[in-house]
């Protein structure tokens with residue numbers, strides 16, 4: 001597990017690593033760049049670079065965290081990748097359920113597989129399930145997420161590379177927006193962000209604005225409407241006993 005600089009989480013935990021690109025949002029995949037770098041540095045966990053690998057030894061790690069954490073699961077992978085066996089996904093879910101003192105945020109672009117297997121998984125309030133939606137073409141993922149039995153559902157619009165009008169936010173608990181960063185980021189129109197923020201306000205969905213992004217994401221910051229937006233779903237207090 002590693003401390004995370006991602007604004008909407010505290011730590012990352014990667015029981016799988018590696019992935020393959022499936023949509024335009026993957027163009028400048030951070031996990032791919034980092035995996036190749038870590039491989040070149042000789043880090044054993046990334047010996048296969050960006051190829052999908054499962055890491056059984058990681059399943060014990062959440063039991064060792066002394067304090068409650070908010071944890072982004074598979075920041076370097078996609079748990080619902082077709083090369084991750086269902087049995088292993090079940091094991092990850094079992095670990096997450098077994099550790100209700102932590103919140104686990106699982107994010108996928110593979111909403112079809114999520115929908116296909118969601119009934120085989122046992123869900124809990126500390127497992128937050130999200131789909132990435134970078135533009136109009138990816139909106140179908142929201143409908144698939146909505147049909148699952150996940151107790152807390154969220155959408156990550158990052159990198160936001162197109163407008164997203166008329167979102168169906170029924171039964172969605174949380175939405176994150178972020179612009180692309182890096183050397184050649186695709187631009188994010190402020191009107192897209194404002195429109196999504198307004199849709200969330202109307203639908204009473206917690207809204208988190210992560211960043212404007214761009215080549216200098218630090219300088220561009222995360223102020224929208226003269227303020228920051230740090231909305232999150234409520235964390236059930238009993239998780240923290």
Ligand code: SF4
Nearest residue numbers: 019020021026029077
């Ligand atoms: S799904 Fe995520 S981890 Fe996989 S290639 Fe796309 S951006 Fe990278």
